[in-house]
Amino acid sequence: MPELPEVETVRRTLAPIVGRRVTKVWTSRLALRGGKPVSKRKVGAASMGARISDVRRWGKYLLVDFEQTQRSLLVHLGMTGRLRVIRSDQEHAPHTHLVMSLSGGRGAPRDLRFSDPRRFGIVSVATQGREREHPALAKLGVDPITDTVDGELLYRLTRGSRRALKTFLLDQRAIAGVGNIYASEALWQARLPPGLRAHRLSRKRAEALAAAVGEVLRRALEHGGTSLRDFVNADGHEGEHSHYLWVYDREGEACKRSDCSGIIRRRVQQGRATFSCPRCQSK
DNA sequence: AGACAAACCTGTCTGC
């Protein structure tokens, strides 16, 4: 489900929890990715009684910082994960795995809740300033919103990689945050064929792709992310970007470039659906 | 190195 724009949308809508204190932690016993349930002991030690000082994002990971312990709750939403701020008197959504009760703020008491039906998500604890030591973050690449991903960097990253560009974009060790929707979108924006080998990218085309990645992600972010099925932000609202997608999930439909009469095609690369216009994304 | 499949899970949609 969630790629960088969706995760960043969640991060922004989590702003109201900054400054609140954690008064209680509840966890389910169902295993998430990695085969283990959320560790109540670890999450409790990191957060109980502590004040939330910030909510950060790196690629598709969220970090909820706690002031007194200098620890962070590390969350990856997987495919169907949701992180919501909900009134404490509301019933738990199905497949809820973590509930953090929060004090402070105005109005009724609120919880921070994580739910995830498919259980591909991750909830863990990292140490502030030493995020890299957490195995999930150890190999994570540059963030295309908070870091600079320009043509120069992309050109450098693609040297020595003979994989298809689409596959390269999905590799979180290079650029962190691009997923299956925005990989297709960025390649269309840059007029590049998804099957082009990464190391064949010219400097000029590396510039175009770098610009496209940034533009596609920022545009999706402006619309609050893409909700095809499950995604909602921390307030429970869906994103609007599905109405603005250029190619994703548009097989058989007309290319949206005004000067192109191509028909969007779908194929499978690396076991994932790739959408492109064979006419304007040419070699 | 990289392509591919399968695995982890549940929910939803399609076609018979």
Next chain:
DNA sequence: TGCAGACAGGTTTGTC
């Protein structure tokens, strides 16, 4: 109406 099968925004692991 019901049921089997395909498929889904992510990532890891194993095989060839």
